[in-house]
Amino acid sequence: EVQLVESGGGLVQPGGSLKLSCAASGFDFSGSAMHWVRQASGKGLEWVGRIRTKSKNYATSYAESMEGRFTISRDDSKNTAYLQMSNLKTEDTAVYYCLKVRPTLAFDPWGQGTLVTVSS
Amino acid sequence: SYVLTQPPSVSVAPGETATMTCGGSNIGRRAVHWYQQKPGQAPVLVMHYGDGRPSGIFERFSGSNSGNTATLTISRVEAGDEADYYCQVWDSLSDHVVFGGGTKLTVL
Numbered sequence: 001e002v003q004l005v006e007s008g009g010g011l012v013q014p015g016g017s018l019k020l021s022c023a024a025s026g027f028d029f030s031g032s033a034m035h036w037v038r039q040a041s042g043k044g045l046e047w048v049g050r051i052r053t054k055s056k057n058y059a060t061s062y063a064e065s066m067e068g069r070f071t072i073s074r075d076d077s078k079n080t081a082y083l084q085m086s087n088l089k090t091e092d093t094a095v096y097y098c099l100k101v102r103p104t105l106a107f108d109p110w111g112q113g114t115l116v117t118v119s120s
Numbered sequence: 121s122y123v124l125t126q127p128p129s130v131s132v133a134p135g136e137t138a139t140m141t142c143g144g145s146n147i148g149r150r151a152v153h154w155y156q157q158k159p160g161q162a163p164v165l166v167m168h169y170g171d172g173r174p175s176g177i178f179e180r181f182s183g184s185n186s187g188n189t190a191t192l193t194i195s196r197v198e199a200g201d202e203a204d205y206y207c208q209v210w211d212s213l214s215d216h217v218v219f220g221g222g223t224k225l226t227v228l
Contacts, residue, residue, distance in 0.1 A: 035217065045155070045163065045206050047217040061215045064121070097162065105210045105217075106153035106168035113162060 002026040002109055006098050009114030012088055020083040020114055022098030030054065030076040033101060036083045038094040039113075048072075048096070051081065088118045122211040124220035131226045138197045140223045142190040142207030150209045152190040154183060157222075158203045166205075167192055194225075202227045 008020040022034065033056075036048035049062035051072040060072050071084040081098055095113035102108055125143040132138040142152060151169030167173060167183040180195045194201055207220040 037217075037219075044204075044222040045208075045219040047219060050217070063216060102165075102168065104151055104153070104168045106151075106165050107155070107163075107208070108165040108168075110162040110164065 002100065004098050004100065004109070004111040006096060006111055006114040009096065009116045011117045011119065013120050014088060014090055014118055016088050016118070017084070017086040018088065018116060020085070020096055020098075020116070022081040022083075022111075024079045024081065024098075024100070027100065029079040034072070034074060034081040035099045035101065035107065036070075036072060036081075037097045037099060037107065038092075039097070040091070040094040043094075046094075048083065085116070088116075090118050092116065093118045121214055121216065122209070122218050124207055124209065124218055126205075126207060126220035126223045128221070129224045129226065131228055132197050133228045134197055134199060136197055138194040138201070138225055140192045140194075140205050140225065142192070142220050143188055144190075144209065144218075145188060147188055147190050147209065148186040150185075152183070152185050153208045154192045155206045155208065156201075156203045157206065163206065197225075197227055199227050201225060 003025045005023045012018045033052045035050040038046050038048050049072050052059040069087045074081045095115050097113040099107040154167040155163040156166045157163040166181050182193045184191045204222045204224050206222045209218050211218050
């Protein structure tokens with residue numbers, strides 16, 4: 001069974017940094033691109049970014065509003081993906097999900113996410 | 121960047137058919153996926169291009185995609201179908217994933 005468990009969320013002040021982790025199990029993690037998606041309370045889903053596999057040079061791609069502030073990385077030896085967030089803004093407050101894609105590029109399954117609150 | 125447009129809300133009586141649209145330029149050429157999100161829960165994939173319904177998803181759910189509009193149809197709507205529904209594609213030009221703004225389905 002595919003499991004993705006996000007952790008590392010919490011309260012952080014504006015301008016601060018936070019690193020989220022995503023522990024994966026039940027599938028070939030090293031062979032899978034990993035994505036992050038977020039959702040602010042009462043709002044829609046917003047794609048954050050993606051990291052590809054070693055065979056694709058761990059290529060990353062980010063949504064425009066997060067480019068330069070967010071960094072996605074992975075440790076295939078630990079079956080874990082990371083989202084490093086810096087210079088956080090109040091509008092970054094959201095539940096953050098890490099996801100793998102099916103061959104059709106659909107996200108499945110979804111975990112419960114981790115809540116990041118940016119507030120003074 | 122590529123944009124997906126969904127109506128904010130759709131209302132339907134129990135037993136009727138709910139039709140939720142997702143508009144985008146030439147979306148008929150793209151693989152479109154649909155997610156259901158009930159209050160307080162994480163999204164769930166209910167329809168994806170090529171493979172259709174994931175296991176465990178009711179046959180009442182169906183999808184179509186042509187021209188500039190993709191559609192998720194729910195037949196014989198039940199109270200338990202009340203949720204937010206999101207469409208999603210991958211934009212190869214920008215190498216970004218794009219979500220629609222979501223449609224809130226209300227069962228009257």
